[in-house]
Amino acid sequence: MQRFVLTLQLRPDPSLVAEYVARHREVWPAVLDSLRDSGILRSEIFLHGFQLIMVLDTTDDFTLEHKAVMDQANPIVMRWEQEMAKFQAVDNAGNDASKRWIVLENVFRFAA
Template sequence: MSDEILAFKMQLKPGVVAAYKQRHDELWPELAEALRSAGIHDYSIFLDESTRSLFAVLKRRPGYPFEQLPLQPVMRRWWDYMAPLMEVEPDNQPKQWALPSVFHFAG
């Protein structure tokens, strides 16, 4: 079984790019472990500075409890910590817009 690749967009609020980057530069070790335990082994977030849109791409291994990640207390704390910086749902989960794949090159 091959990795699943997920891509999605999120949105920053004005004036928070530096804080967003700093918080991710200082990612909590317990959150990193929760991501690994959910099968995530490659996760990148890119910024379009002109729109403050974030573009995330993650790779996850099948057979891990990825669906349980939003229920983890550390994930909930992270969302609460990040909520002042981003557009969020009522439970502080970042609003996410799925990005369908339209091209992939594997050379």
């Protein structure tokens, strides 16, 4: 299993943040299917102010690049990503949702 931790900044508008959170309480089934089909075993998003942290636990053969290719080929996922873009303070990514989230480097791990 692999773990990825990513971050993204939301637009600094409390009403948009509230809507983003509400939308993630009812993620479209086809979007959830695409996560599963790509090799994501577990996905969690945490919020602090306007900052998001996403944790992905994946199969050993999962890659973010392959997930991006799968997303581009799925019109429902692309529509979801277009709708999510209005909440995200990432204007330089254009239509490429895979460039919105930044992968964080693990600098410390403790395991008992």
